[in-house]
Structure formats: C-alpha cells, structure tokens
Amino acid sequence: MARDPRTAAVRAGLNTDATWNAVIPPISLSTAYRREDPAVQPAFDYARTGNPGRSTLAAAIAELEHAAGAVVTCSGMAAIDLLLHDLPFGARVICSHDAYGGTRRLLDARGRGGRLVPVYVETSDTDAVAAALKQPTALVLVETPSNPRLRISDLRAIADLAHAAGAELAVDNTVLSPALQRPLDHGADYSVQSVTKLLNGHSDMVGGVVCVADADKLANLVWWTNCAGIGGGAFDSYLALRGLRTLALRAKAQCENASEIAAWLEADPRIAAVDFPGLASHPGHELAARQQDGFGQLISIQLADGIADARDIVQRLQVFTLAQSLGGVESLVNIPALMTHAAMTPQARTEAGISDSLIRLSIGLEAPADLISDLNAALAP
Numbered sequence: 440m441a442r443d444p445r446t447a448a449v450r451a452g453l454n455t456d457a458t459w460n461a462v463i464p465p466i467s468l469s470t471a472y473r474r475e476d477p478a479v480q481p482a483f484d485y486a487r488t489g490n491p492g493r494s495t496l497a498a499a500i501a502e503l504e505h506a507a508g509a510v511v512t513c514s515g516m517a518a519i520d521l522l523l524h525d526l527p528f529g530a531r532v533i534c535s536h537d538a539y540g541g542t543r544r545l546l547d548a549r550g551r552g553g554r555l556v557p558v559y560v561e562t563s564d565t566d567a568v569a570a571a572l573k574q575p576t577a578l579v580l581v582e583t584p585s586n587p588r589l590r591i592s593d594l595r596a597i598a599d600l601a602h603a604a605g606a607e608l609a610v611d612n613t614v615l616s617p618a619l620q621r622p623l624d625h626g627a628d629y630s631v632q633s634v635t636k637l638l639n640g641h642s643d644m645v646g647g648v649v650c651v652a653d654a655d656k657l658a659n660l661v662w663w664t665n666c667a668g669i670g671g672g673a674f675d676s677y678l679a680l681r682g683l684r685t686l687a688l689r690a691k692a693q694c695e696n697a698s699e700i701a702a703w704l705e706a707d708p709r710i711a712a713v714d715f716p717g718l719a720s721h722p723g724h725e726l727a728a729r730q731q732d733g734f735g736q737l738i739s740i741q742l743a744d745g746i747a748d749a750r751d752i753v754q755r756l757q758v759f760t761l762a763q764s765l766g767g768v769e770s771l772v773n774i775p776a777l778m779t780h781a782a783m784t785p786q787a788r789t790e791a792g793i794s795d796s797l798i799r800l801s802i803g804l805e806a807p808a809d810l811i812s813d814l815n816a817a818l819a820p
C-alpha cells in the first residue's frame with residue numbers, strides 16, 4: 440500500500456540519524472568516507488559518487504513519482520542530459536516543440552555533431568507524434584504542460600505509440616512536480632524534472648532528478664552520474680528535501696491562486712488571450728483535468744492590441760518580480776522571447792507559438808488580491 444504523498448514527503452529520512460538521534464537527517468558535507476576494510480565497499484565512499492542527503496532526496500522523490508528509483512543531479516539540464524548518454528550515435532529524439540528553451544538548446548547542440556537527430560513536434564497533437572514515430576526513434580521527450588504555452592499532451596496515448604514504435608518516453612514534469620502529475624502512472628519510462636522549480640519551491644538551490652519506471656535501468660543512470668560527475672551536492676539536496684516537505688501544500692495553494700488570477704485575466708478586455716489549463720476555454724482543459732491533480736501555477740498572456748508594450752507592463756509590476764524561473768513561493772513574471780526562450784531562433788519561437796510579446800506569470804503564495812491589483816495597475820493605460 441503506497442503511503443499518502445503528504446506523509447511520505449514529511450517523513451522522508453526522519454529518525455535515521457544513529458549518532459545523535461537527530462529527528463531531521465543531518466547534512467553530511469564530507470567528500471570522503473572512511474573504510475573499515477580497503478576491500479569492502481562502504482555505503483558511501485566519495486561524495487561525487489554519492490552522499491547520504493542525495494540518496495534520501497532521491498528515495499523521497501521516487502516514492503512520490505511512483506518510480507522504481509531516482510537519480511538526483513546537479514541541475515535539471517544535467518537530468519535531461521543524463522537521458523541522452525546511452526542513446527546510440529545518430530539516434531532520433533522527438534521533443535515537444537515548445538519545450539523549455541534550455542532543452543532545445545541542449546538537443547540542438549548534441550545534434551550539431553550528429554550525436555543525435557532532434558525532431559520537434561507539437562506533442563499535444565497525438566497524430567503529429569504518431570506521424571513522427573513512423574521513422575525509427577529512440578526517445579520521445581514530452582513536456583506537459585508545455586512551457587510557456589501550457590499545451591497538454593496525452594501521456595497514455597503517446598506512451599502507447601512510443602512503445603509500439605520501439606521508443607522510450609521521458610516526460611519533463613518540472614511545471615507540475617509529482618504533487619500534481621505522475622507521468623510513470625501514464626506509461627512513461629522516465630519522469631525528469633528541475634528540482635530547482637516547484638519541487639524545492641524556495642528558489643535557493645539548483646538541482647534535477649531522473650525517475651525511472653524500470654529498476655533495471657537505474658544502475659546505468661547511477662553509473663553515468665558518477666562517471667560524468669553530475670550528481671546533486673549535499674547542501675542542495677538538504678535544501679530540496681526541506682522544500683519537498685511542504686510541496687503538497689504549496690502546489691495546492693499556488694494552483695488556487697493561479698485559477699483565481701487566470702479567471703480575472705480572462706474577463707479583462709485588456710488581455711487578448713490567456714493560456715491556463717484550468718480555464719474551460721483552454722484546449723487541453725479536459726485532458727489536464729484527467730491527467731493532472733491540479734492545473735499548475737503558470738499562466739501565459741497575450742495583451743490586446745493597443746495596450747502598452749509588454750516590456751513596459753512587466754517593468755511596472757511591483758509585487759511580481761521580473762525574473763526567469765518558475766514554481767517558487769514568490770510570483771515571477773517573464774517575457775519568454777527575451778528571457779527563458781531567448782536561445783531559440785525567432786523561427787523556432789514562431790513555430791512554437793511564442794510571440795515576442797507573450798508574458799508568462801509564475802504564481803506564488805502571495806495573497807491573490809495583491810497580485811491582481813498589481814496586474815490591474817500595471818495594465819492601466
């Protein structure tokens with residue numbers, strides 16, 4: 440019987456300290472671990488290979504993701520890169536066309552030398568994925584909800600298509616975290632995420648995680664993590680475990696705040712379009728309601744014609760902070776074309792529906808009324 444995720448997150452690693460009976464697992468910063476016998480491998484040996492805090496965090500996230508195991512890495516990008524290490528040379532990788540800008544930059548960079556062949560597809564269109572899978576493919580990497588347009592991809596349908604075509608499915612679960620979506624339950628082979636975002640939630644560490652459905656695949660990922668030196672550090676793991684304890688509460692409250700703000704924005708004539716999967720008008724609303732346990736904290740908006748320049752609006756906001764990143768307790772605002780998705784070519788952005796004036800909001804835990812009056816004042820002509 441699986442533990443309730445709130446219980447699992449709060450109890451992870453508690454009461455494991457044998458030295459002082461510390462309730463909270465202490466941080467272990469040592470880079471080396473003493474052996475009793477040179478021929479006997481201890482649980483921890485050298486901190487790049489593993490450290491107790493990283494293991495505790497990995498086990499906690501794996502439990503929440505319903506995974507056989509997980510590897511904690513030093514960033515979300517390192518987690519995504521970890522998926523690519525063992526792909527054969529020239530492997531075809533299908534990726535959501537409006538995936539995180541850094542994901543596309545990584546796949547394109549790996550593609551330049553022929554190491555991989557990235558193919559960008561509108562994965563919220565299942566038929567487009569089926570068509571792309573007609574050619575031999577090693578990996579399908581889906582980001583749902585996509586970022587910044589918050590399109591919803593049907594994970595069960597894509598998992599079935601990918602497996603029938605001999606490909607694996609990895610899902611970037613950063614935007615929702617396991618509190619709101621568990622991709623492995625929908626047939627994905629891997630769930631990766633940037634721990635930096637909603638999972639840690641306090642915007643004070645950088646980390647990533649790869650969760651695997653099949654225990655046999657774990658050892659190889661652990662091997663690469665040590666080989667390439669991309670494991671999560673002790674201090675970052677400590678902070679992320681602390682953040683994880685309140686994940687369920689934060690995610691729920693941020694979803695509620697975002698719903699309230701999205702409804703206000705949709706009713707305002709100064710806003711031409713609102714992307715938020717919680718709105719009945721959103722094309723992925725029904726799928727999101729089925730596949731997710733909440734609609735998330737991201738909202739993207741397009742201003743109506745004649746309303747001030749998007750750059751002016753974001754600079755006028757007083758409560759929102761103009762900064763990259765998402766998912767933290769603090770509300771942030773970002774212009775993807777100039778910030779998070781600036782690494783994409785203008786043509787790639789156009790194909791992905793990311794206009795130069797699209798504004799993305801990450802809703803935090805401030806009082807929603809304060810966020811609404813901030814938006815209202817910034818939008819005033």
Ligand SMILES: *Cc1c(COP(=O)(O)O)cnc(C)c1O
Pocket residue numbers: 514515516517539541542582586611613614632633634635636645646647765
């Ligand atoms: C931030 C982000 C990443 C990369 O994570 P880092 O921790 O910054 O390396 C990957 N995917 C998504 C969706 C993200 O938002």
